[in-house]
Amino acid sequence: MTYKFVDTLTEKQIHQLVELYQKEFWSQRRTYPDVVKMLKHSDIVLGLIDNHEQLIGFTRILTDFVYRATIYDVIINSTYRNQGLGAKLMDAIVHHPKLHQVEQIALYCLPEMMPFYQRWGFTTEVANLNLMYRYHHSHQDK
Template sequence: MPIRQVDTLNDAQLARLTELFQDLWWTPGRQLADVRGAVAHSSVVIALVDEEADDRLAGFCRLLTDFTYRAMLYDVVIAPDYRGQGLGKRLIGAVIAHPQLAAVDAIALNCAGDLIPFYERFGFEKQEPGVYSLLRKKIT
């Protein structure tokens, strides 16, 4: 299966990404217009598409960064029907090798505990004890 890396998503791929978000614990309820905006305003977008399936979205992630000190990795997802084929490794490898991120001192991410060993293989480390990830949600 020929999988190609792209840095922009077309309308069909954005719709597919929105569908994929509905089944993830951190992204249910995301709407297409909001996903389109988030992707458009991301500093770096890396997606994997299946050339044999009309460029169907197989994997995705995005980063926000100042291109010097920090980058934050968001929304790492592999479509269920493409899991177990090494695409997660390929996606994170593309993040680490991305030329626009070469000068960045540190790339950060948040993940579920069971995914820590996966990310550690790429050199990600748990933060020092006493350092916490904090979140303030929009008040509606």
């Protein structure tokens, strides 16, 4: 299978991304208007498309391009999983030219995904730091 990376999504690919989100427990409430807004305000967008321009993978990054970057929403269409495409997506992120100088890259993942991300040097060894959340109730209660 041939594939390529894109840094913007077509209208059709945005709809495909919403479909991908709606199949995952962590993102199933995402809507088209919110995803459009999210894409507009993400610093780096990386889509993985096949030779028919179908979206098969996606991730996005929020960053200041110097000190911090956070990777969000690493997702591969379930039909294409276990073929190494998630690894190709991660390779493209950690070697992205705009992230080359960033001091620290972070991501959130489920415990079972930790071994996958450790291949790129991600670690849970973060000294005495704790992750804290403040939830906006309108998104939490939808």
